[in-house]
Amino acid sequence: MKFTWFNLMPWPYLPDDFREKHRSVWVDIPNTLYDPVRGHAVYHEYMDQLEFAESLGFDGIGVNEHHQNGYGLMPSPNIIAAGLARRTSSAAICVIGNSIALYNPPIRVAEEFAMLDVISGGRLVAGFPVGTPMDTNFCYGQIPALTRDKYREAHDLIVRAWASDEPFAFDGKYNQLRWVNLWPKPIQKPHPPVYIPGGGSVETWDFCIEHDYNYSYLSFGGYLAGKALLDGYWDRVAALGKDDSPYRAAFAQIIAVADTDAEAEKLYAEHILYFYNRCLRVYPGFADPPGYRTVRTIREGTLTLLRRENQALFQSVTWKDLVERGMVIAGSPQTVRQRMEELIKSLRVGHVFCLLHNGNQPDEKTRHSTRLFAEQVMPHLRDMWPEWSSDERWWIHPLESRVTPRPPAEPAEARA
């Protein structure tokens, strides 16, 4: 098993009446609610936590991209990843990812990911989300019905640019480049492991399976609701004749660990409820512009947003709901371990993105929960897939010998 410590970087100062006063945390959220002076401390706290997670033995540390979003303060996750690449030394840096249909030209992503891979010594995991409608269509103006086509083209361009040893001309529908000639190129060959975060599009499954990319199911619906979807994915894996290595799939789960179950509620409930009740308030009109989802996906019925069980995401929820539905795995190390085993086995996943910072959870609580998970849960879950223990196809392959950044100045030099 591989565990990645993930921080969405939510804004922790949304007001108590956010739900009543504002229709959406995303797209048209008033930007007067953001305070850059407080933001200075917030970024550093979150980046410190990611680095702390590496020191406790997490395999990866994860960041992602959102725009005009009150629970995701990383319009450019590559900037955060660059900071992490300097102050960490062994963890995979999982950028899950860059919405490649938004970059003009997407060669920019090939370049920046190559830079991150080189700076980190081959520790980059490269995520290519199609992008949410909120980010891709409403914030960045891409035409819904053409988004997938543009995404495919961007993907083809990036992968070819990474692999090619000679300049080539690219005559795409959305990108025309006479000279594609990547400088620098990534360390990992032919390219860093590619993860495709998805929400249930049938096309995305097939795309991952055909290219042997990791499919990362990112939802906040929890592992019980996620099972039907992952089952559909594994059926497609079998139908397309691929092996069923659990490392083909990743799942994001909100987790909170304390000494006892009661203590977990006491410590974390208010912060996780902040996340569900304030951060996940998304205006439904921004969630599904016609044309974004294909007719095939609508017909297959994997309309996650329209599913009855997921309607709770748009309503006010309670701690009891969250825990019972598995949206949140919280409790003593014993409880969390048992539920994590259930998650891993039932979804058949080799990677878990652990959301151990949630909502407006303070730094000390986040570190407490992270430490308990790392020391008392994670070691017991390591060997869940013994028959696949040597399968490294979906993980990083760093340089054996990597540079340690030199401190800016030795104390003596600084004085001189």
Next chain:
Amino acid sequence: MNATTVETARGARVRVLEGGGDGAQPVLFLHGLAGLLDDHAFLDGLAERYHVFAPELPGYGDSTGEDLLEDMLDFSLHGWDVAEALGLAGRRPHLAGHSMGGMIAAEMACLAPGGIGRLVLVDPFGLWLDEHPIPDLFSFLPFQFADHLFHDPARAEGLLTGGMDFSDPEALKEFFVGNARRLGTAGKMLFPVPNRRLSKRLYRLTAATLVVWGESDQLIVPAYADRWAELLPRSSIARVAEAGHMVPYEQPEELARTVAGFLG
């Protein structure tokens, strides 16, 4: 109205409503973003004097081939391909378009100004005024369309949904499929800002043009009528009372009379 299907040279299959006498002058009508609804009073009125053809755009209803159409030029040439398939090319049909169809009709006229008789634009998309931003219809929830499109939202009852029963999950799914096809197609012309720089081509539109506007259009406010008149070389404006964006459905008889008065 009789329904037929034609195939264009590009390969789209297009359902066409046709009415009126063979000997009458042809009028090609292009529907709006909501499609051809189950109320043909306007087309029937027009068919009393003209040979009316109302093609359904690929992505709408039974017409297919929407994947072949990606940008404004594709849609404009598709309009001419349909005219060709109907045998109208060379006969200088009058061209009329409502809403999104008005935008396509104006583009068609800019491409081939000598190919049409007269032009009628009913609450057309195609221009953008910073002081009157058009609402983001792609973020509307289904129930919001009626309020934005109609002078009398009660008139929308059943019309926009084709009388579907939304308590039936399968019907709801079919509605979402239909909506995804219709507005997904419309989005190629109208998303995120419904302006494909038509204004810089309008100098070519030398056909006599009637601009019709619903006085209570809340989607594209009537100030746009004046902007069209400024940009069009030969135009006049007719305003229709007690009509929102959906003039052909709210005031079909008056619209048919006004259009006939202009076409002669």
